Amino acid sequence: MDFHNARAPLKSVPTCLVLLLLWLCDLTIAHAQSIQNDSTIVLRNLTTIRDAKVSEFDAAGLLLTNGDRLQWDEVLSATVSKDRQAEFNEYLISVGEPLFRLKTRLRNKDGSGAGELGETLYEPIRTRPSPNQELDFAICSAVMRGRLFKGNRAGAVEPFLLAASIQQKLNDASKKSLDDLLLPAVDVENQISNQIIPHWLDTNSIAAANDSLRELIEIGRIQNVRGVAVYLASLAVARKDYSESDRLISKLRGKNDLTSSLDHWLTVIEIERYFVANEHPRADQLVKQSFHRLSGGPRALVFYLRGTYATDGPEKQLLSLLTVPAVFGERFPNLSATALYRASRLVEKQGISKDARILRNELLRRYPNTYHGRMARNEQN
Numbered sequence: 001m002d003f004h005n006a007r008a009p010l011k012s013v014p015t016c017l018v019l020l021l022l023w024l025c026d027l028t029i030a031h032a033q034s035i036q037n038d039s040t041i042v043l044r045n046l047t048t049i050r051d052a053k054v055s056e057f058d059a060a061g062l063l064l065t066n067g068d069r070l071q072w073d074e075v076l077s078a079t080v081s082k083d084r085q086a087e088f089n090e091y092l093i094s095v096g097e098p099l100f101r102l103k104t105r106l107r108n109k110d111g112s113g114a115g116e117l118g119e120t121l122y123e124p125i126r127t128r129p130s131p132n133q134e135l136d137f138a139i140c141s142a143v144m145r146g147r148l149f150k151g152n153r154a155g156a157v158e159p160f161l162l163a164a165s166i167q168q169k170l171n172d173a174s175k176k177s178l179d180d181l182l183l184p185a186v187d188v189e190n191q192i193s194n195q196i197i198p199h200w201l202d203t204n205s206i207a208a209a210n211d212s213l214r215e216l217i218e219i220g221r222i223q224n225v226r227g228v229a230v231y232l233a234s235l236a237v238a239r240k241d242y243s244e245s246d247r248l249i250s251k252l253r254g255k256n257d258l259t260s261s262l263d264h265w266l267t268v269i270e271i272e273r274y275f276v277a278n279e280h281p282r283a284d285q286l287v288k289q290s291f292h293r294l295s296g297g298p299r300a301l302v303f304y305l306r307g308t309y310a311t312d313g314p315e316k317q318l319l320s321l322l323t324v325p326a327v328f329g330e331r332f333p334n335l336s337a338t339a340l341y342r343a344s345r346l347v348e349k350q351g352i353s354k355d356a357r358i359l360r361n362e363l364l365r366r367y368p369n370t371y372h373g374r375m376a377r378n379e380q381n
Contacts, residue, residue, distance in 0.1 A: 115146010191227030
C-alpha cells in the first residue's frame, strides 16, 4: 500500500474527546503562564527560593519579601514585574556576571585572569564610582592582583588605594559577600599594603604611577592623607626627585595625627633616599638611630635596603637579604621573594652556583606565585 498517497476515511471524533483535548490545551497554556510568572528565584549554586519574591532591587542588590538580601552575583534568574524585567535582566548581565567572574578568579588566586578581566572594567570606575560598590571593589582588587602578578608594583598602588577607600564604605551585606577577599584592616587603616611595600623595582612604571595617583588626588577620588603621601614620597625617591620627597616627608611629619606606624615608614623612605643618592654615611647613621624602634614592614624594608645598597661586603649584604624571608616571610611574601631572588643573584656573582641554585629552589618552594618566583622558574627552564 502507498502510505503517502492513501487517504484514510475521516471518522467523527466523539464530543467528549474534543472537550478533553480543549481542556488539556487550556491547562497547558495556564501552566506555561504560571511558569512564566513564577516568582521562583534561582541562584547560581542552583538553589531555588520559592517562599519569597523579589520585593525591591537596584544596582546595589536585591531585597526579598522575607527580608533577606541578595547580591547580584548570587542570582542566576528571577521573575519580577513585567515593566521592570528588562531592567532586572540588565543588572544580571552588567553587574552580576562580571562580579561573579571576578570573585571566582580572585578566590582561585588567579592573578593573571582576574587582572585581565579587571583591566577591561577599570577605566570607567577609576575616576567615577559605579552604583555598585561591591563590583567596584572587586574590579580594583583584581587590577591590583593582576599588576602585582606582572611585577608592576608601582601600578598596583592606585587600585589598592581605591579598594581600601571603597572597603571603608561597604555595607554589612557586601562585606559578608566579599568576606575572604577583603583587605586586612591594618592595610585599610594605614593605606599601605603588606603586598605593596613602598620600594620600587619596576622603574618604567614609576612616573606613570605617580602621575596617575596625582590625577585621582586632584579630582578627589583619592584623599592625599596617610599612606597615600608615603607612597608618593617613595615614588619621588625612586625618580630621584629628592626635593619632592623631602617636602612630602616634612609635610607629613608636621601633622598632629601622624601615627607611629606612618612615622616609621617615613624614616625608612628617608633611609632609602640617602642610599639611592649615594649618601651612605647618612643612611647608615639613620639606620643606627632608628632601627631599634622599627617593626613590621619598615624593619623588613631596612634589611632589604641594607642588602641592596650597603657597601660593607657581600657577606653582610647576603645576611641582610636572607633575614627578610627568614623573619618576615609570611607577612610580606612579595618583598621576601624579591630578597631571595636578589640573594641568589648576589651569590651567583660570587661564583657559588650551587648556593645560588639552593636559594632559587627555596624561592620556588615558598613563593612560586610571586613575580620573582615565576621569574626564577622561567630562568631555570
